[in-house]
Amino acid sequence: MRTSLFLAVAVALATATGAYAHHSYAATYDITREVTIEGKLVQFVYRNPHSFVHVVAANANGGSERWAVEWSGTTQLGNAGVTKESLKVGDVVVITARPSRVAGEYRALMLRLKRPSDGFTWGSPGQQVD
Amino acid sequence: VLRASLLALIGATVAAIAVAPLSAQPPRPANPPDIAGEWTLTNNEEDTTAQPPLGDYLGIPFNAAGRQRSDTTAESIWGTPEYQCRPHSAPHQWRGLGGARILKEQDPLTREVKAYHIQFMRSLDWPVFMDGRPHPPAWAPHTWTGFSTGEWIGNTLKITTTHLKDGYLKRGGPQTSDMYSMTDYLTRHDDVLTIVTSVDDPIYMDEPYVESTTYTIDLTSNVAMETCNGTAFAENGGTDRHHVPHFLPGQNTALTEWLKKDDWIPVEPTRGGVVTMYPEYHAPATGASNAASLTVPASKTAIDAAKSIGGQSPRDGQVHILPVQGNIYMLIADGTNVTVSMGPDGVMLVNTGAASMSGKVLEAVNQLANQTVMPPAPNSCFGVNCPGAWGWASPYMNAIISSPAPPRPIRYIVNTSAAPEDVGGNAQIASAGFFPRGASFGRAVESIGRHASIFAHENVQIRMADAPAASQPTDTFFDEFQKLPEYFNGEAVILYSAPAANTDGDSFVYFRHSEVISAGNLLSSVSYPVIEVDRGGSIQGVIDGLNRILDLAVAEYRGQGGTWVIPGRGRLSDTADVASYRNMMTMIRDRVKDAIARGMTLAQVKASRPTLDFDPRFGSTTGPWTTDMFVEAAYKSLQEKQ
Numbered sequence: 001m002r003t004s005l006f007l008a009v010a011v012a013l014a015t016a017t018g019a020y021a022h023h024s025y026a027a028t029y030d031i032t033r034e035v036t037i038e039g040k041l042v043q044f045v046y047r048n049p050h051s052f053v054h055v056v057a058a059n060a061n062g063g064s065e066r067w068a069v070e071w072s073g074t075t076q077l078g079n080a081g082v083t084k085e086s087l088k089v090g091d092v093v094v095i096t097a098r099p100s101r102v103a104g105e106y107r108a109l110m111l112r113l114k115r116p117s118d119g120f121t122w123g124s125p126g127q128q129v130d
Numbered sequence: 131v132l133r134a135s136l137l138a139l140i141g142a143t144v145a146a147i148a149v150a151p152l153s154a155q156p157p158r159p160a161n162p163p164d165i166a167g168e169w170t171l172t173n174n175e176e177d178t179t180a181q182p183p184l185g186d187y188l189g190i191p192f193n194a195a196g197r198q199r200s201d202t203t204a205e206s207i208w209g210t211p212e213y214q215c216r217p218h219s220a221p222h223q224w225r226g227l228g229g230a231r232i233l234k235e236q237d238p239l240t241r242e243v244k245a246y247h248i249q250f251m252r253s254l255d256w257p258v259f260m261d262g263r264p265h266p267p268a269w270a271p272h273t274w275t276g277f278s279t280g281e282w283i284g285n286t287l288k289i290t291t292t293h294l295k296d297g298y299l300k301r302g303g304p305q306t307s308d309m310y311s312m313t314d315y316l317t318r319h320d321d322v323l324t325i326v327t328s329v330d331d332p333i334y335m336d337e338p339y340v341e342s343t344t345y346t347i348d349l350t351s352n353v354a355m356e357t358c359n360g361t362a363f364a365e366n367g368g369t370d371r372h373h374v375p376h377f378l379p380g381q382n383t384a385l386t387e388w389l390k391k392d393d394w395i396p397v398e399p400t401r402g403g404v405v406t407m408y409p410e411y412h413a414p415a416t417g418a419s420n421a422a423s424l425t426v427p428a429s430k431t432a433i434d435a436a437k438s439i440g441g442q443s444p445r446d447g448q449v450h451i452l453p454v455q456g457n458i459y460m461l462i463a464d465g466t467n468v469t470v471s472m473g474p475d476g477v478m479l480v481n482t483g484a485a486s487m488s489g490k491v492l493e494a495v496n497q498l499a500n501q502t503v504m505p506p507a508p509n510s511c512f513g514v515n516c517p518g519a520w521g522w523a524s525p526y527m528n529a530i531i532s533s534p535a536p537p538r539p540i541r542y543i544v545n546t547s548a549a550p551e552d553v554g555g556n557a558q559i560a561s562a563g564f565f566p567r568g569a570s571f572g573r574a575v576e577s578i579g580r581h582a583s584i585f586a587h588e589n590v591q592i593r594m595a596d597a598p599a600a601s602q603p604t605d606t607f608f609d610e611f612q613k614l615p616e617y618f619n620g621e622a623v624i625l626y627s628a629p630a631a632n633t634d635g636d637s638f639v640y641f642r643h644s645e646v647i648s649a650g651n652l653l654s655s656v657s658y659p660v661i662e663v664d665r666g667g668s669i670q671g672v673i674d675g676l677n678r679i680l681d682l683a684v685a686e687y688r689g690q691g692g693t694w695v696i697p698g699r700g701r702l703s704d705t706a707d708v709a710s711y712r713n714m715m716t717m718i719r720d721r722v723k724d725a726i727a728r729g730m731t732l733a734q735v736k737a738s739r740p741t742l743d744f745d746p747r748f749g750s751t752t753g754p755w756t757t758d759m760f761v762e763a764a765y766k767s768l769q770e771k772q
């Protein structure tokens with residue numbers, strides 16, 4: 001009974017966190033495409049309603065771009081064991097994400113994150129930004 | 131279609147309530163129902179989040195402009211610095227999750243309800259005044275909650291809201307202009323509160339959009355509050371803080387994605403439009419619809435758009451005064467705004483209006499000056515040892531027997547351009563002022579004339595070379611900005627150049643302690659900006675100038691208020707309004723640039739109507755600055771850059 005209640009609360013919180021979002025995911029991101037971003041993490045904003053990571057990644061022209069990747073809120077991330085200490089500025093990460101619908105925009109929605117240095121991952125089945 | 135029918139039925143009901151003669155309305159009950167308390171969202175015609183899929187305009191009486199505005203708006207606009215802390219738009223508030231709280235504010239003398247305050251999770255306080263006060267003038271600012279008054283019609287509270295900012299009708303696509311009004315009808319039956327909302331947007335819709343929402347009283351709920359914790363960090367990635375996400379017309383390919391799943395719905399009604407909302411409308415999955423031949427009893431908007439827009443900058447031969455913030459006042463002077471700084475150092479004007487209005491502008495300035503003169507302080511200390519007594523026997527005698535000192539004179543005039551409506555009053559108004567320039571030794575100040583100092587960019591002076599000497603700038607600057615040499619009325623005043631904007635000599639003025647920017651012709655709430663290409667103007671220069679204003683301005687709370695921005699023409703604005711204007715200019719620039727890149731001639735670009743979705747709000751087919759002239763200026767200035 002206690003477990004059921006805990007689960008119910010957890011689901012409610014997760015739903016509420018998603019519902020607080022100001023914008024629509026489906027309207028913001030192209031949910032039919034994926035991009036891979038490999039670069040150095042320069043900012044990790046652990047917050048509600050959604051967290052963000054900023055990654056500077058090389059582009060095709062030999063320069064670099066600053067990507068903003070939208071992630072889950074703190075409740076969802078916390079449930080998955082991700083805390084504000086989990087990622088550090090300077091970490092090299094590989095991110096798979098849904099790109100923005102606006103061409104040329106360096107914004108994306110997190111699908112999977114991996115830190116090759118220690119194998120830290122997020123985005124296994126059941127872990128998605130809600 | 132079911133939803134459309136339901137909306138039509140509700141619309142007819144609301145229309146019946148709205149048009150019923152006063153005598154037929156039930157009287158205000160002696161004890162109106164108590165609507166105060168905590169309420170929980172129960173249901174509405176759609177899903178509870180009221181977030182339709184991208185491109186779903188079913189049941190929205192969009193016109194072509196509203197449809198295009200929604201098609202070309204990108205959802206990631208919410209990641210731009212000026213949008214991140216905004217509350218939900220007013221029409222969406224009842225639909226947003228998190229419940230509603232309604233509070234009563236009472237008159238302490240009579241204990242009558244003088245205002246209701248309605249709050250949602252992602253909102254500001256929404257006051258509904260019940261004390262009979264009028265709505266503000268058209269030149270007053272617009273806000274997220276607007277200005278609301280309420281009245282009881284039987285057991286229904288009717289709330290009328292005006293002065294709303296632009297935003298979204300529903301999350302994820304359908305947009306509103308800033309000229310809509312909203313009427314809510316709140317009816318309580320036992321523990322259920324039904325809200326019927328009519329959104330009347332004369333810019334983007336052919337008739338009011340009507341929706342209903344139901345709440346249930348909940349003694350245990352407590353409306354949550356979502357704080358803004360993401361100010362101005364780059365949610366959209368990249369490093370261009372002025373990036374404006376949008377789609378070129380016809381290039382938003384996601385609008386029908388949702389129909390792959392709901393493939394029984396014909397595309398035509400998903401594009402909205404008043405005809406598609408009525409039961410007589412038929413759109414079979416295959417074959418032609420009857421839209422073209424259908425006549426429906428459209429109830430029309432109740433708002434005269436042209437009159438409402440014109441009212442923000444009335445050409446009525448009068449000068450109206452709007453106190454802004456700190457030292458600053460806005461004079462609405464027959465179609466042009468004059469900014470006034472008033473204080474102990476005297477008066478500074480940004481622009482002087484048309485020559486024909488000089489007398490009335492001076493009258494208004496004198497009226498303000500007399501109102502703000504500090505009266506002599508009454509005696510609060512007796513005897514020669516009082517602080518500041520300077521050894522006089524009766525230091526406060528003059529406080530009793532004398533009248534206030536005369537107001538300080540007009541010392542500075544700033545011209546943000548050489549346009550006649552900005553410099554027309556220079557000669558008469560400057561000659562009524564006085565700037566104490568140092569005379570030579572032994573000579574009186576009069577020997578070099580008593581005259582206010584007129585500041586402007588040096589290109590303004592060049593443009594005015596043939597004007598009478600008394601109206602020409604006396605002090606000019608050529609750099610990126612020019613600080614006044616010392617505080618004026620207790621604050622720094624900085625003139626910023628806006629190169630190649632409306633002309634090659636435009637500027638705007640920042641009053642740094644009052645937190646007010648006088649934007650000159652960069653901003654107008656009643657027209658597209660006037661861009662004189664043959665005088666060095668360009669659409670890119672206007673965008674750069676607006677971005678510079680946004681860089682300086684800071685919102686007070688939830689993306690509104692804070693730094694006030696006085697437009698050259700139109701209503702008082704803030705960062706949100708400047709961002710909307712900047713966004714529009716950026717979208718039009720990109721459309722015209724794209725057309726040029728595709729080899730289109732000026733005539734072809736005009737025919738393609740790159741301003742279609744903004745024309746009902748800012749366009750004109752007559753007068754000194756038409757839409758055609760604006761598009762031509764944009765085209766030529768962008769072509770020159772290539």
